[in-house]
Amino acid sequence: MPREVRERQMLDAAVEVFARRGYNAASMDEIAELAGASKPLVYLYLNSKEDLFSACIRREAEALLAAVRGATVPDAPADRRLWCGLLAFFAHTAEHPAGWAVLSCQARTHGEPFALVVAGLRQQIVDLVTRLIAETARSAAPAVPLAPHEAAGLAHAVVGAAESLAGWANSGADTGPSEKATAETLMNVVWVGLDNLMNGRRWTCTARP
Incomplete structure (x- = not known):
């Protein structure tokens, strides 16, 4: 899967989780699961929870x-x-x-x-x-x-x-x-x-x- 497609899926999932849970309660595990990706891959593409929130x-x-x-x-x-x-x-x-x-x-x-x-x-x-x-x-x-x-x-x-x-x-x-x-x-x-x-x-x- 092209990286831009995978990143879009991760961002879509992150927006849903951040909106529902809030920044502090949102977990990278839940974001990765919703995006259909592994947590290490989310970190590889988007670095950290803070960077992911900023990107969203x-x-x-x-x-x-x-x-x-x-x-x-x-x-x-x-x-x-x-x-x-x-x-x-x-x-x-x-x-x-x-x-x-x-x-x-x-x-x-x-x-x-x-x-x-x-x-x-x-x-x-x-x-x-x-x-x-x-x-x-x-x-x-x-x-x-x-x-x-x-x-x-x-x-x-x-x-x-x-x-x-x-x-x-x-x-x-x-x-x-x-x-x-x-x-x-x-x-x-x-x-x-x-x-x-x-x-x-x-x-x-x-x-x-």
């Missing part, structure tokens, strides 16, 4: 980012690209729940260098969403221009909400929403807020402290 995080992060980027067709209107990006995000996390569990839960609880990979992924998605929001605002010729910090703030809010919604949608409930319904929920919140900002309908605090 990098692979899942790259796959998620590629799915989101691939869905945002350059020639489409900015709002359509934002919608397609959100839909791709929820579709990918629904199709790869173990990978999402590793990224959203396991990697963030074990410090560097694992958390740094996830932070880098998140920042790249935030940058993409920031650009789409800014382009949408410019193309709409708003009555009140959208400030850069507002576009960045909205992007962080969108990504944070998307992460939370993905966890909720993938919670295992049989009656959970579809990827499209989840994306529509978030898109409506974003779109109403962005439309209000662009048309000068801004909320301000009028109550005394």
Whole structure:
């Protein structure tokens, strides 16, 4: 069997075990058994449990980012690209729940260098969403221009909400929403807020402290 095929099988098995057991409780014996390989071969190919976990995080992060980027067709209107990006995000996390569990839960609880990979992924998605929001605002010729910090703030809010919604949608409930319904929920919140900002309908605090 070609090495790349065998390594993919090992990584697939590792993602499942890490998602189910967590990093500390996951055993190389279980990973090797699920992959249909010997434990010495897993060590030979992927060196250590830490290196294997890092490889899983990098692979899942790259796959998620590629799915989101691939869905945002350059020639489409900015709002359509934002919608397609959100839909791709929820579709990918629904199709790869173990990978999402590793990224959203396991990697963030074990410090560097694992958390740094996830932070880098998140920042790249935030940058993409920031650009789409800014382009949408410019193309709409708003009555009140959208400030850069507002576009960045909205992007962080969108990504944070998307992460939370993905966890909720993938919670295992049989009656959970579809990827499209989840994306529509978030898109409506974003779109109403962005439309209000662009048309000068801004909320301000009028109550005394």
